[in-house]
Amino acid sequence: MMMQAGHRRPLFVLYGASMVEYAFRPEGWGAALTNMYSRQADVLLRGYKGWNTRRALEALETIFPKNSPIPPSLVVIFFGTNDAAFPLPSGRGQYVPILEYKDNLRHICSYMMGLSDTTRVILIAPPPIFEEARRTVARVRFGEKAAEYLDRTNERTRAYAEACISVAQEMGAGVVNLWSAIQKKSNWQTECLSDGMHLSAEGGKILLEELLTVIKSENWVPSLIAEHMRSDFTEPSPYDMIHPYLEAAQSCNETALL
Amino acid sequence: MMMQAGHRRPLFVLYGASMVEYAFRPEGWGAALTNMYSRQADVLLRGYKGWNTRRALEALETIFPKNSPIPPSLVVIFFGTNDAAFPLPSGRGQYVPILEYKDNLRHICSYMMGLSDTTRVILIAPPPIFEEARRTVARVRFGEKAAEYLDRTNERTRAYAEACISVAQEMGAGVVNLWSAIQKKSNWQTECLSDGMHLSAEGGKILLEELLTVIKSENWVPSLIAEHMRSDFTEPSPYDMIHPYLEAAQSCNETALL
Numbered sequence: 001m002m003m004q005a006g007h008r009r010p011l012f013v014l015y016g017a018s019m020v021e022y023a024f025r026p027e028g029w030g031a032a033l034t035n036m037y038s039r040q041a042d043v044l045l046r047g048y049k050g051w052n053t054r055r056a057l058e059a060l061e062t063i064f065p066k067n068s069p070i071p072p073s074l075v076v077i078f079f080g081t082n083d084a085a086f087p088l089p090s091g092r093g094q095y096v097p098i099l100e101y102k103d104n105l106r107h108i109c110s111y112m113m114g115l116s117d118t119t120r121v122i123l124i125a126p127p128p129i130f131e132e133a134r135r136t137v138a139r140v141r142f143g144e145k146a147a148e149y150l151d152r153t154n155e156r157t158r159a160y161a162e163a164c165i166s167v168a169q170e171m172g173a174g175v176v177n178l179w180s181a182i183q184k185k186s187n188w189q190t191e192c193l194s195d196g197m198h199l200s201a202e203g204g205k206i207l208l209e210e211l212l213t214v215i216k217s218e219n220w221v222p223s224l225i226a227e228h229m230r231s232d233f234t235e236p237s238p239y240d241m242i243h244p245y246l247e248a249a250q251s252c253n254e255t256a257l258l
Numbered sequence: 259m260m261m262q263a264g265h266r267r268p269l270f271v272l273y274g275a276s277m278v279e280y281a282f283r284p285e286g287w288g289a290a291l292t293n294m295y296s297r298q299a300d301v302l303l304r305g306y307k308g309w310n311t312r313r314a315l316e317a318l319e320t321i322f323p324k325n326s327p328i329p330p331s332l333v334v335i336f337f338g339t340n341d342a343a344f345p346l347p348s349g350r351g352q353y354v355p356i357l358e359y360k361d362n363l364r365h366i367c368s369y370m371m372g373l374s375d376t377t378r379v380i381l382i383a384p385p386p387i388f389e390e391a392r393r394t395v396a397r398v399r400f401g402e403k404a405a406e407y408l409d410r411t412n413e414r415t416r417a418y419a420e421a422c423i424s425v426a427q428e429m430g431a432g433v434v435n436l437w438s439a440i441q442k443k444s445n446w447q448t449e450c451l452s453d454g455m456h457l458s459a460e461g462g463k464i465l466l467e468e469l470l471t472v473i474k475s476e477n478w479v480p481s482l483i484a485e486h487m488r489s490d491f492t493e494p495s496p497y498d499m500i501h502p503y504l505e506a507a508q509s510c511n512e513t514a515l516l
Binding site: 021022024025026027028030031032034035038039042044045047048050051052054055059063069082085086088089090091092093094138141142145146148149150151232233237238239240241242243244245246247248250251 | 288292297305306308309310399403404491497500501502505506
């Protein structure tokens, strides 16, 4: 709706797990992106906490039907932290083997790129893990003994981050190496992550900055750069704000000219 | 797009002036609404700072074309602060006479209600004005003498707020009396407004609370209440998160049962 004729806006879709689902919490990166493109693009949230790339792949056609009248101009894909969880003996849980993770990402990427000739894709590699905080979370949620078990490690996540980057390069998608970007920040463990895994407001800021860097990079897509995009209704209007003081000052000047 | 078949989501549209355009700034009420309905509804931003109801009316069919494949389920309409500005001798500027303001709101309301049989409308009455802060803003922006000129007063704005409420009642739309709601708060002048006019984070919180109160009121529309709405993909999955400690504890129990 509302995207016809002269005032159809490009559509940006954020597809991912909890770090997308939570992207509109206070100071969230999704909200900030929406604000930045407030008169230029629509941002839709397709975030599903807990999801790995298996679920993301299974739900793909349901969430993103083919031949939609308004295909997205940009899809941001952000999965990996859950895929990188440790495998469990039962075979249940979030873990996805790294080769399958890559394959799933490839399929998702290629599907999104097929939605229209102009749909662009950016992959976000998972952020680093602060293991000590993961143990604390386990202790608080499940009791003292649970702290002996790690659900994921920073090294495992690095491997998934690298896998994500290599898929993006192979597929010609943009990519944000969030695993590295966050670790450049001092005290990233507590400044950029809220529970050793999810992004704090500061972590979200880094993600947004990196995302904009990709969008603005020279070999990417100029039509998605806010500064180059048409803003809705920017023409001057007789109803534009004018302060009573300015009006009075102007009529004095006009009188002086008589 | 992405709103077909089983996973089509209701669409909420926020249509208004700056207090809508800014609704996705940090701690903004639009972002909070999006977060609240994160797996249930899509929220689109149609905010145009400085607009009065004349511009809102003129742009109506461009922004909200008829026979759209996805008409909104809810439209939040938030104009009035600019209409209530003082008239200027030149006839330029934001001011709209109160009777015309009512008439414009009636037209906008009725147009939105005609977008589909199920489109519901909520009008937001303008928030109060803290005049001292308006003078300060004028001084800072235009110099000492400008502080002698007020661009709008709280009493004028009250009249427009009442006009808005009466139109909503007449048209069967929901309504938020933001002018009153904010003034119930102690130190509303500085707590709830950022510059004597726009909403602070606290002011946005009050707006959101009042909006949810309307949505949840008994004679309104149950299908728009988050607690009653279907959330996307809530069925259990073999890939749901399970902590390694729980897995280990469970396999111990199973062993004990053998």
